[in-house]
Amino acid sequence: MSKNPMHQFEVYKIGPEIKFGSVDLSFTNASLFMLISATIICFFLFLGSKNKSIIPNKIQLIAELFYNFIAKMISDTAGSKAKPYFPFIFSLFMFVLLCNMVGMLPYSFTVTSHIIVTLIMALFIFIAVTIIGFLKHGFKYLSIFVPKGVPALLLPLITIIEIISYLSRPVSLSVRLFANMMAGHTMLKVFGGFVISLGVLGGWLPLSFSVALTGLEILVAFLQAYVFAILTCIYLNDALNLHH
Amino acid sequence: MKVKVLLVVLIVFYKINLNAAEAGMPQLDPTYWFSQAFWLILIFSLLYISIAKFFIPKIKDNLDDRENKIKDDLDEAKELNELAEKKNLEYENMLIKAKKDVAKILLDSKNQLDKSINSKKETFEKDLENQIKKVENEIIEAKKKSANKINLMSEEISSQIIKEVTGHKPNDATLKKAVIEISKERVNKNL
16 A cells, blocks of 8 residues: 555546447446445344344344434425435445445445435536425525515525525535545554554554544544534425425 | 743753763654654544544444433333323223222112012011901900800809799899899909
8 A cells, every 4th residue: 555645535547448439437445345235234224124023133133223313304304205215315324334434444445435325416406405495386496595584684695695505505415524524534543654664663653543433433424424414404404305 | 831941941952062972852853744644644544534534423323322211211110100000091981980889889789688678577576567457356355255255154154043042043134134244343353
């Protein structure tokens, strides 16, 4: 491995080059780790829903725990109207969580540390939520930009701020996840590099930092997946229940 | 988080200066953006379809089954509990009735016993009274008889004594009269 802490984020081709016109769609290490994460999710859910026992076994219990966790999160933030979107948010949470967690394994690749991946997910959510909002409420959905109870003098300013904040949703959503993942992994790599360069005598301090950071990063991996899912729920709530 | 991002940026700039060829963020290299987007959409779509069509309904079924089973069991337990309470009530009523019956039987038998004792006592008392009366009559008769006998014997003894002393026989009628008078005074007093 290179000493460059950014080297871990490099994408390279695996297998033959797949070209679609002039667009390169080759299978890369990023694709491989997406596939690994998705396979782990499917395997885990398969084991978790395999036997129909009244008293669940451990994997079944964890799968049902995730199910109830997401179901409760959706009903708490977006209400009962968001029920049809439960499979999507469940898939989203599981995918982001597993990508983050698989990325915590040494020598692995963190799919979510790439801005393009998080941006596509965030843009998809943003566009889907906007479409849902317009389908549910028609042009009344635009009233989301005009909050009630604001003095008439401030209203133009507030409306502009609301529009900017609405449009910056995909950016904030994607950059939050991407920056957290990249920063954490870079820090781990930097401290790892310090361990090697300081040797047996001085390497213990950065090593202990590395250990502590690994724990922190696992927490961040879960937290960012949760934040990503709950923000999706909140955006969905804005589109489904027009509160303003 | 801000501190972390700042640190990363600093490190990135440091590396850019140090090693210009390797520097930069691979994230911003657009070579594989389309590839990543394509594979992300493909893999996530497949994941979404398998979760939405296969895993979520199954987990939901499992959870619903469990909930229903628990509900059914609870309902059954409630029913059984109600039944048990009903039976208990019935049993208690039976017990109360039985206690009442026992008290009644006890009272009846006591009354009957009292009655029979009383009737027996009465018969016995009547019997006793009759016997006493009979005996009393017998005594009275015996008294009378013994008084007559005593009188007769006294007359004879008196006539004998008078005959021995005076030498001639006394008048029977006078003697009898005298003996009866004396016996009325003395004998009847003792008998």
